[in-house]
Amino acid sequence: xxxxxxxxxTYVSLNVRDTFVTALTKNIIVVALWISINYINxxxxxxxxxxxxxxxxxxxxxxxxxxxNDMIQLxxxxxxxxxxxxxxxxxxxxxxxxxxxxxxxxxNTPVNLATMALERYIAICIPLRHSQxxxxxxxxxxxxxxxxxxxxxxxxDLFILLATEPLQFFHSKxxxxxxxxxxNPYLIEKKYISHAVYLTVVWFxxxxxxxxxxxxxxxxxxxARKARNTILLHAVQLLMCMFTYIGPLIDSLMLYIFSTHALxxxxxxxxxxxxxxxxxxxIVYGLRDQTFCKYLKRYLMCRSISILxxxxx
Numbered sequence: 001x002x003x004x005x006x007x008x009x010t011y012v013s014l015n016v017r018d019t020f021v022t023a024l025t026k027n028i029i030v031v032a033l034w035i036s037i038n039y040i041n042x043x044x045x046x047x048x049x050x051x052x053x054x055x056x057x058x059x060x061x062x063x064x065x066x067x068x069n070d071m072i073q074l075x076x077x078x079x080x081x082x083x084x085x086x087x088x089x090x091x092x093x094x095x096x097x098x099x100x101x102x103x104x105x106x107x108n109t110p111v112n113l114a115t116m117a118l119e120r121y122i123a124i125c126i127p128l129r130h131s132q133x134x135x136x137x138x139x140x141x142x143x144x145x146x147x148x149x150x151x152x153x154x155x156x157d158l159f160i161l162l163a164t165e166p167l168q169f170f171h172s173k174x175x176x177x178x179x180x181x182x183x184n185p186y187l188i189e190k191k192y193i194s195h196a197v198y199l200t201v202v203w204f205x206x207x208x209x210x211x212x213x214x215x216x217x218x219x220x221x222x223x224a225r226k227a228r229n230t231i232l233l234h235a236v237q238l239l240m241c242m243f244t245y246i247g248p249l250i251d252s253l254m255l256y257i258f259s260t261h262a263l264x265x266x267x268x269x270x271x272x273x274x275x276x277x278x279x280x281x282x283i284v285y286g287l288r289d290q291t292f293c294k295y296l297k298r299y300l301m302c303r304s305i306s307i308l309x310x311x312x313x
Contacts (some may be wrong), residue, residue, distance in 0.1 A: 018263055023085050030275065034078040041067045044282050047296050056137040057223055059119055060292070065143050066112045070278040072103035077274040080176055080284050093167060095176035096161070097247035100154065102214045103178070110198060114205040121209040125216050151276060153194035157187050206235050237277065264285060 018026065044067050047054070054060040076098055084092060123130045161182060174180050179188060210232060254265045 016235055022263075027082055027085055030078055030081055030271070033271070034074055035273050037074060038071050039277070040279070041071050043296065043299070044292075045071075045195050045291065050294055050299070054292070058134040058136060059116070059123075062112065062116045062119060062143070065146075066109070066116070067282065069105050069108045069112065073102065073109070074275065074278040075095065076102040076105070081270065084175065089173040090173050090250050092174055092181065093182075095174060095181055096158070096170075098176060098179055100158065100183060103154045105151065106144055107198065110202040111146050111149055114202045115146065117206050117209040120211055124213050125264065153190075153198070157182050157190070160184060160187060205236075210235070211293045233288075237280050237284060241303055258309045 009027060017023075025236075043063060048064045049055075054064070080098065080102070117133055122133055127132070161184075166186065177193070182188070182191075250269065255262050258265060
């Protein structure tokens with residue numbers, strides 16, 4: 001099957017299709033990656049919930065929200081990918097429900113990264129006020145605001161869809177993609193503008209916090225340097241998030257150059273854009289953090305001992 005990706009959706013060309021063996025292999029790879037990444041992320045969630053030291057720290061609360069958001073986003077992306085091979089078309093109302101969640105979580109990621117960068121900026125540059133500004137209550141309120149900000153660009157699209165499309169359209173079946181559902185040309189143009197505004201604001205926050213922390217790090221302790229490196233990794237992750245928005249452009253360019261390898265290019269693009277970035281969060285924030293890593297190792301060791309004892313029994 002010939003597909004490309006744009007904002008957690010898959011476009012299919014009917015003129016070129018994968019063989020059964022190829023399609024099966026691709027779906028096994030995607031599902032295996034989904035299980036592996038969600039298992040790793042799930043381990044982080046379990047570690048967070050089991051230890052109160054993380055539950056009262058705004059930094060870890062924002063981190064685990066990013067992990068859960070990635071798990072939801074990855075699950076929807078993989079489901080849409082697999083369903084495009086099995087059913088091809090699904091009910092419009094169900095498609096709308098899936099896409100709304102996918103778009104929410106996609107827009108949540110860059111805003112969550114910017115919020116985490118601001119929290120590090122406050123901790124390093126305004127340390128005396130960090131405990132007053134970054135409280136647990138305010139952190140959860142901020143997470144709610146993140147979801148509201150994600151809803152602002154897409155809810156008008158939903159209202160326009162409900163107002164302009166006939167009732168029978170919502171009982172019909174379509175291939176589930178954003179452009180197939182939100183067909184109004186105005187909505188497509190609005191999507192590109194909202195993406196540009198989102199990413200511009202987030203990049204500004206990352207650059208601002210990075211350079212402020214960098215200047216602080218020159219005359220401060222190693223924690224400031226570590227925070228600076230963490231924000232630099234925020235930027236790397238955001239750069240990978242941007243592939244979601246510029247993916248179709250890259251696909252078009254690659255397909256123009258390597259037109260005989262369209263299926264391979266689009267599958268590779270899907271994996272790089274929608275699956276692999278979901279693995280970055282635990283690596284960047286979990287394994288690099290000594291405190292979190294210590295509790296994670298303790299959990300994995302206890303689990304390994306329990307499995308070994310069960311086998312011996």
